[in-house]
Amino acid sequence: MSTYSLQVNGQSVDVSVDDPATPLLYVLEQNFQLNGPRFGCGLAQCGSCTVLMDGKPIRSCITPIEFADRHSITSLEGLRALEGLPNPGALHPIQEAFVKHQALQCGYCVSGPIMYGYAFVRDNANPTRADIENALSGLLCRCCAHSRMIDAIQSYAKENAR
């Protein structure tokens, strides 16, 4: 049994896990009861397990817990906390953009587009539509809400640039 120090959505917690290869996703699901990162494929092919590690999007389904030791993890639930915004239970502006554009159907995939979109807009002001499509490249949305998701991220980027 090894103990790992994680900072999850702003809270520092030590977790004990017997297998250092245990993917981070299962720790977030079982130890932290998070609903935001979701198992889609377990192969880093779809993106529905995406979280931010030290601000960068990673696929938690293939990230061993030992690699997350002493790192900061942010899931969909914690985006507001990451930016120190008040009322952490409310929607982050990028999530508000997804609501405004009604940019999903079943919504299971949405950690991928929101997390990659968030990180890309943070690092690239005023992105074009093609830039955003590129940043999301390889992510899957099987209900095919692609256009609305790109619209939502673009409108968030415009709002963010103000």
Added chain:
Amino acid sequence: MKPKNPFKLDGALPLSEKALEALNHLEPSRRDFLKAAGVMMIGIGVGAATADAQNPLNPSGNVDATQIDSWVAVGADESITVFAGKAELGTGMRTLQTQLAAEELSVPVENITLVLCRTGVTPNQGLTVGSLSTMTQFGAGGLRVALDTARDALYQLAAQWLNVSTDQLVVTDGVFSISGGDPSYTVSYGQLVEGRRFNLPVNSKAVPNNPSTWKVLGQSVPRVDIPSKAKGVFQYVQKVRLPGMRHGRVVRPPALGAHVQSIDKSVLNDLAGNPQVIQINDYVGVVADTEWHAILAASALATGITWSAGDAFPNQADLYTYMTQQPSRDSLTVNSGDVDQVMASATKVITAQYRYPYQMHGALASSCAVADVRGGVGQAATVRVWSATQGVYNMRTVLSNLLRIPTANIEVVFVEGSGCYGHNGADPVTHDAALLSQAIGRPVRVQYSRRDEMTGGEHYGHPMVSNEKVGLDANGTIIAWDYVNTLMQRGEGAAIGNAPGNGIPGSLAGFPTAQVIPTTTPPNNPTTYNNFSNNVPSYVTGSINGVSFGTGAVMSQRVLNKIVASPLWTAWLRSPDRLQNTFAHESFMDEIAASLGADPIEYRLRHLSDPRFINVIKTVAQAASWVTRPSPRNITPFSQPGEGRGFSCVLYEGVDGYCATVAEVFVDVQTGIIKVTKVTTGIDTGPVINPDGLRNQMEGQVIQGISRTVYEEVKFDRATSVITSKDWVSYPVLKFGDVIPEINTVLINNLNAPVTGAGETTITTVAAAIGNAVFDATGVRLWQIPFTKENFLAAKAAQGN
């Protein structure tokens, strides 16, 4: 019109201690629900309170759908709880049903609490399938008539209370007042009902609110579930957690049809998590304390099992030839009796064959369910399952047969999974969780691996071979249409006949699978018209005994359907068979028009008789700036080589909404890469319920339709009987970064027509529109899905182009 409390949805809470508690003690009966809603059990209306009224559930856990109390409860606190039986599969049915209740009862959307799909609690409305939910809920036996009966009862009560006639009443946000009277003289629903039961039967003749007066329906009410899904707190079935729950994984035969010969359980000896093996005939699973331990145990266990060889598979390359050589179960949808004779008199006969592969639902989430089976088998055992099933009552019966436990002891709770698009792994994984939980007597959660989902979980969409033949007169008008479609089936899902063996887990556990029994005599002529599978082309009269039910003009017609046994498991996949048949009919119509040098839309209109259909086609053609000319296009110095446009249309299921689509493509004839650059698609499904929700559905279906047309085909290996499409690399689909077209959606808000569905309508037209556009661009006809670059180049070479 934003809901005030979008986070208060059933199933939308984060997993707090309270939520865990609620999951563990889910309402055992309708009565507790009503108590929770502040509803007391006192009869009003016809009949006084009776002992029965104290317990609206009969002992079998069925809900009496003839009583409005089974559909709607009005609390003394003005809350309105609606019980409905059509599931949310990602298409917005939760919001739509909430809108319907708010409209018919004249209350704000946020006053409605909707309880969806729970045995013993919601009425049994069958399966959520086939683009039929909207039509069902607005139809004679659906939610709408129950709401309207309740509304009429409220008017009666208010008239008595305020001592006026019902036609003097006005109602706003659930409060009655007298038209032109003292505005402070009012009575609310909560005051009238005081939390009592209505005790009234559903009046099937109750009149709906007129669409021209709609205030909530017809509006782009935002989806009630999107905020919690975007925030990440929404509870999918994958996130149901029970105290003491263990995690299960299945170990499917590597080759389809292989049998267990031996299991060496010692491979688990050194593994953590106390893994336990469960074997029932060829059904093998393992449970452990955590999901990761279950995953490790399942992969170790797979190395300890010796399997026999699998079933014989055809060669993938010969699949379509193989299909047409198998013994078949035959039926006729239409047969005018004169097709051979009229065909013989034709000036010209045209034939073509279209081929459609096995395809996957490819649910983004690997399917998951949680089951809690206690007490083994028989009368003393109990079952609770949390499942993304399309039919909770069918699931209950299947589980009763699978587990040998009476239905009265089984409760099935619907919890959303990811978008399902038909019979994906949701039902099979529920059977898996139930079998494993029954074996260990504790709650078990099973989530498939991606490979489990794709090769041993879901049932694939039907492959089809379509043989088209028409006869033309001297003017080029179609005078006879002869269509033969051959499709493959295996199992079709355990909900068919409520037979566990019609699904993968039950079959492995030893339950029999329904076989395709070939017919030995020619099929009888049909006595009723049923174009549910869109096997009848739009351009024939669809006549049965001299009465026309179709949308077209061609009188001499025959549609022969052949079903043959499939080596792979199959079931419904979004627009099942309607898409395959429409791909054939609409591509063929384009071929006929091209052979005559006719514009493809004009040529279609020559053969159509239905004014609504004609209107949709003309409206979409105009929206797409369609230029009248034949295909393929002439390459001029002013035109871009490789650009083309194509058309397709359908009356979905023969009754369920009109759709027309124009696709524009760019084809790189050297590489064979097809890019869909713009799609204009229009729909007439009667009155539009939620314009933005409808557009969202249409857009999703356009892109999913492109994915299925250009990318998707289930691959298998004959030598090993293995399905080789096992992940998103070996089963490619459209991804972010691939070309996404500009999409122009055209809504025809037809207030004079009945409400129909839209969940599968648009996608039905997409494949043919793309294929016709490729022909327009290049002169190459694509007869086989998918339109990969390899298939395009092969077709181009074969056509000497």
